[in-house]
Amino acid sequence: MININVKCFSQVKYAFGKDELNLELEVGATTLDLEKIIREKADGKLDTVSLRIALNQKYIPHETELKDRDEVAFIPPVQGG
């Protein structure tokens, strides 16, 4: 098993009521597997929210296998300015 730290912001934080989630996943799990889990756990609250994925503080364009202690953020549309 691997441990993953999920950082929550904006609508993701609102959906879970938490700043972060710590999840245990099977070895070989990918960012898309994790996104599916996150969306299911949100119980519909993120169904209409588009999410980009940041792995260890960098956007990643493709599905990537996760490693133990990775930090993942599901980034809702940003709103700086």
Next chain:
Amino acid sequence: MIKIEIINGPIEFFRNEDSRQKDGAELIFNGRVRVTENGENITALEYEQYKGMAEAELTQLAEETCKKFPIHDLFCKHRIGRVDVGETSLHVVIWSKHRKEGLEAMTWFISELKKRVPIWKWAILEDGSRIPSECSHG
């Protein structure tokens, strides 16, 4: 040269510089908090950042802007935390030889900032409740 700061507290504007001899244009943009958000009256916005990544993305964006446009310097301050209606949340100054490239660089920089820098707004409504803003600009 670039300068990037993410600040929790009021923005102190960059100082006017009368010593620049190669720059014919000094462009200043201040983004301020409007009284309405998604059609509702608000008292403030609260800006949230992904600490570390927000500053890294903003720095990378400023570097890309300086490569893409023939400008000399780009300074930017973005505020996080509570920003009351009317206050400045974003302050950008660009210096360039002529206004055209400075204006184009400013427009591109702010557009890209709103697409990729992980900063979000929470609306503080008049009844004191706090909800994630749904306002997102391309």
